[in-house]
Amino acid sequence: xxxxxxxxxxxxxxxxxxxxxxxxxxxxxxxxxxxxxxxxxxxxxxxxxxxxxxxxxxxxxxxxxxxxxxxxxxxxxxxxxxxxxxxxxxxxxxxxxxxxxxxxxxxxxxxxxxxxxxxxxxxxxxxxxxxxxxxxxxxxxxxxxxxxxxxxxxxxxxxxxxxxxxxxxxxxxxxxxxxxxxxxxxxxxxxxxxxxxxxxxxxxxxxxxxxxxxxxxxxxxxxxxxxxxxxxxxxxxxxxxxxxxxxxxxxxxxxxxxxxxxxxxxxxxxxxxxxxxxxxxxxxxxxxxxxxxxxxxxxxxxxxxxxxxxxxxxxxxxxxxxxxxxxxxxxxxxxxxxxxxxxxxxxxxxxxxxxxx
Amino acid sequence: xxxxxxxxxxxxxxxxxxxxxxxxxxxxxxxxxxxxxxxxxxxxxxxxxxxxxxxxxxxxxxxxxxxxxxxxxxxxxxxxxxxxxxxxxxxxxxxxxxxxxxxxxxxxxxxxxxxxxxxxxxxxxxxxxxxxxxxxxxxxxxxxxxxxxxxxxxxxxxxxxxxxxxxxxxxxxxxxxxxxxxxxxxxxxxxxxxxxxxxxxxxxxxxxxxxxxxxxxxxxxxxxxxxxxxxxxxxxxxxxxxxxxxxxxxxxxxxxxxxxxxxxxxxxxxxxxxxxxxxxxxxxxxxxxxxxxxxxxxxxxxxxxxxxxxxxxxxxxxxxxxxxxxxxxxxxxxxxxxxxxxxxxxxxxxxxxxxxxxxx
Numbered sequence: 001x002x003x004x005x006x007x008x009x010x011x012x013x014x015x016x017x018x019x020x021x022x023x024x025x026x027x028x029x030x031x032x033x034x035x036x037x038x039x040x041x042x043x044x045x046x047x048x049x050x051x052x053x054x055x056x057x058x059x060x061x062x063x064x065x066x067x068x069x070x071x072x073x074x075x076x077x078x079x080x081x082x083x084x085x086x087x088x089x090x091x092x093x094x095x096x097x098x099x100x101x102x103x104x105x106x107x108x109x110x111x112x113x114x115x116x117x118x119x120x121x122x123x124x125x126x127x128x129x130x131x132x133x134x135x136x137x138x139x140x141x142x143x144x145x146x147x148x149x150x151x152x153x154x155x156x157x158x159x160x161x162x163x164x165x166x167x168x169x170x171x172x173x174x175x176x177x178x179x180x181x182x183x184x185x186x187x188x189x190x191x192x193x194x195x196x197x198x199x200x201x202x203x204x205x206x207x208x209x210x211x212x213x214x215x216x217x218x219x220x221x222x223x224x225x226x227x228x229x230x231x232x233x234x235x236x237x238x239x240x241x242x243x244x245x246x247x248x249x250x251x252x253x254x255x256x257x258x259x260x261x262x263x264x265x266x267x268x269x270x271x272x273x274x275x276x277x278x279x280x281x282x283x284x285x286x287x288x289x290x291x292x293x294x295x296x297x298x299x300x301x302x303x304x305x306x307x308x309x310x311x312x313x314x315x316x317x318x319x320x321x322x323x324x325x326x327x328x329x330x331x332x333x334x335x336x337x338x339x340x341x342x343x344x345x346x347x348x349x350x351x352x353x354x355x356x357x
Numbered sequence: 358x359x360x361x362x363x364x365x366x367x368x369x370x371x372x373x374x375x376x377x378x379x380x381x382x383x384x385x386x387x388x389x390x391x392x393x394x395x396x397x398x399x400x401x402x403x404x405x406x407x408x409x410x411x412x413x414x415x416x417x418x419x420x421x422x423x424x425x426x427x428x429x430x431x432x433x434x435x436x437x438x439x440x441x442x443x444x445x446x447x448x449x450x451x452x453x454x455x456x457x458x459x460x461x462x463x464x465x466x467x468x469x470x471x472x473x474x475x476x477x478x479x480x481x482x483x484x485x486x487x488x489x490x491x492x493x494x495x496x497x498x499x500x501x502x503x504x505x506x507x508x509x510x511x512x513x514x515x516x517x518x519x520x521x522x523x524x525x526x527x528x529x530x531x532x533x534x535x536x537x538x539x540x541x542x543x544x545x546x547x548x549x550x551x552x553x554x555x556x557x558x559x560x561x562x563x564x565x566x567x568x569x570x571x572x573x574x575x576x577x578x579x580x581x582x583x584x585x586x587x588x589x590x591x592x593x594x595x596x597x598x599x600x601x602x603x604x605x606x607x608x609x610x611x612x613x614x615x616x617x618x619x620x621x622x623x624x625x626x627x628x629x630x631x632x633x634x635x636x637x638x639x640x641x642x643x644x645x646x647x648x649x650x651x652x653x654x655x656x657x658x659x660x661x662x663x664x665x666x667x668x669x670x671x672x673x674x675x676x677x678x679x680x681x682x683x684x685x686x687x688x689x690x691x692x693x694x695x696x697x698x699x700x701x702x703x704x705x706x707x708x709x710x711x712x713x714x715x716x717x
Binding site (some may be wrong): 002004008012013014026087153161165168169172175177206208209210211213214237244247248251 | 681704705709710712
C-alpha cells in the first residue's frame with residue numbers, strides 16, 4: 001500500500017524547488033567529473049545546463065509515452081505510469097550527458113514491463129522498435145547493458161503506485177456515497193485526460209497517487225460545472241478537520257498549476273539540444289579504454305575487455321558474455337592486466353579467431 | 358607347583374616347548390634329519406635323557422608317560438631318539454640307546470617339552486617323587502619342619518636326576534612310602550577333591566556365560582519377531598482398515614517405540630544388580646516443576662497508519678452498497694476464492710491511502 005511504501009518515504013518530495021536542486025546537483029556532478037578527465041573545463045559551453053537537460057528529459061518522456069501507446073500487445077496504463085516514474089526518478093539523480101535518454105527510456109519501459117508482470121519477451125519488445133533487425137539487436141544489447149544500472153539508480157525501489165486504481169476507488173465511492181452526483185461516469189473521460197497530462201509533470205514526485213486521483217476527479221467535476229467540495233467535507237468527513245482540507249485543496253491547485261505551466265519544448269529547440277547532446281557523448285568524456293560491458297557492475301571490480309568484433313549479432317554477444325564471465329571476480333582493475341584467452345569457432349562466414357589482449 | 362599343578366603344567370609345557378624349539382639346531386643323532394628337512398619331526402625323549410626324532414601324528418603328542426615301569430628304567434639308563442629311529446631300534450620292543458647303550462623300552466619314549474632333555478627328565482622324576490612325598494604345609498606343626506621336608510624332596514630329586522647315590526635314595530623313598538601310607542593316601546584324596554572343586558567352579562563359570570549368551574540371543578530373536586509382526590500388522594492395517602494412512606503410521610510408530618523402550622528397560626535394570634553387589638538406587642527427583650507465571654497474551658488488532666480516511670471493512674462492503682458498482686464475480690472466479698468485495702476493497706484502500714499526507 002502506498003502508506004507503507006518506499007515511494008512515500010523516499011521518492012515524494014516537498015516541493016518543486018527540491019526537485020530542481022536535485023537536478024542541478026546531478027548536473028554539477030557531471031560537470032566536475034568531466035572536468036576531472038581533463039578534456040573539458042568546468043562549465044564548458046559544450047556541456048548542457050540544467051534547464052536544457054530538463055527540456056531533453058521532457059522530450060524523451062513524451063517519446064516514452066508515444067512508444068508505449070503504440071506498443072503491441074497493448075500496454076496497460078499502470079505499466080506506462082511505472083515506466084514514466086522510473087524515467088523521472090533516474091534523471092533526478094543523473095545527468096543526460098552521462099547516460100543517453102534514448103536508451104534509458106527503452107530500459108525503463110522494459111523494466112516496467114517486468115516489474116508490473118506484463119510479460120513481453122525481449123524479442124517482442126524490440127520488435128516494436130521501428131528499426132532494422134540489426135538495429136533492434138543492438139538496442140536490446142544496450143537495454144540489457146543499462147538495466148542493472150537503472151535498478152541501482154532507483155535504489156532498488158521498484159514498486160510504483162499509480163493513480164489509476166485510486167481513481168477507480170473514488171468512482172466507486174462516489175457512486176455509493178454521493179447521490180448528489182447522478183452519474184459519476186461522465187467524469188471519467190476528462191479525468192483520464194487530466195491523469196495523462198499530469199503524468200508528464202513532476203506531480204508524481206510531489207503528491208501521493210490518491211491525491212492525484214482526487215484532483216483529477218475534482219477538476220473534471222469543476223470542468224463539468226459540478227462542485228464536488230461537499231463530497232470532501234461530507235463523505236470524507238473533513239468538515240471538522242479544516243487544515244487537512246485546506247492542504248488537500250492546496251495540493252490540487254498546485255497540480256492544476258503544474259499542468260497549466262507544462263509545455264513541451266519546441267521541436268527546433270529539441271533538435272539543437274539533441275545535437276549538442278550527441279556532441280557531448282561523442283566527446284567520450286567518461287569512457288575509458290576499459291569500457292565496461294554491463295554498466296552497474298563497477299562495484300564488483302569487474303573488468304571486461306573491449307569487444308573487438310562488433311558487427312555480428314547474437315553469437316558474438318553470447319561469446320562475450322561467456323568470456324567476460326571467465327574474468328569474473330578474478331582480476332583487479334589495473335591497466336596492465338592482459339588476458340591471454342583466445343577462442344576460435346566456426347561461423348557462417350568462415351572461421352573466426354578471437355583473441356583477447 | 359605341587360602335583361596338583363602337574364596336569365595344568367603339562368598343557369603349559371607343551372606350549373612352551375612348541376615355542377622353544379628351533380628348527381635347524383635339533384637333529385636326530387642317529388639319522389641326522391633336522392626339523393628343517395622334515396617339519397613334522399618331533400623330539401622323543403626316553404628316560405635316559407637322550408633324544409630321537411620322529412614324524413609325529415597328533416595323537417601321540419598327548420601321550421603321557423606310564424608311571425609304574427619307569428622307575429625300573431630310571432635305573433637302566435637314558436635314551437633320546439626320533440620315532441623312525443625309535444621304531445627301527447625298538448622293533449623288538451626293547452633296545453639300546455645308541456649314545457649310552459642302556460637298555461630301553463619303546464613305550465617309554467615321549468614328546469620332549471623342554472629344550473634341554475635333562476630338564477624333561479628332572480621334571481618327570483619330580484612328578485613321581487611328589488606323588489609320594491605329597492605332604493602339605495598344614496600337615497606340619499611348624500614352618501621349619503615344612504621346609505625340612507621340602508629340602509628332603511629336593512635332595513632326592515637331585516640325586517635321582519644326576520644319578521647320585523641312586524640306591525640309597527630309592528631305599529629312602531620306599532621307607533617313607535611305607536611309613537606314611539595313610540597320610541599319602543589322605544593327601545591324594547584331598548588333592549583330587551581340590552582339583553574337582555576347581556573344575557566345578559570353572560564349569561559353573563562357563564555355564565553362566567553360556568546361559569547369559571543364550572538369553573541375549575533369545576531376547577534378540579524375540580525382538581526381531583516382534584518387529585516383523587509389527588510390520589506385518591502395519592501392512593495388514595493399511596490394507597484393511599479405513600483410517601487414513603498417516604494415522605496408522607503414527608499408531609504403529611508409537612507401538613514400535615514402546616516395544617523398544619520395553620526391551621531397553623530390562624537391559625538397563627540389570628547392570629544395577631550386577632555391579633559389585635551394591636544396589637544403586639535410581640534417584641528420581643520428585644520435586645514439583647516450578648510454575649511459570651506470565652501475563653496472558655491478549656490479542657491487539659493491528660493498527661496501521663494510512664494517512665487517509667478509514668476504509669470500510671471487507672464484510673461490510675456488501676451491506677453498504679459498494680458491491681453494486683463493482684463487476685460481479687463469475688462462477689469461475691468464485692471457485693478460485695475470489696469475491697468482488699476483494700477488488701472493491703482494494704480500490705477503496707488505494708483511493709484513501711495517503712490522501713491526507715504531505716511530505717515535510
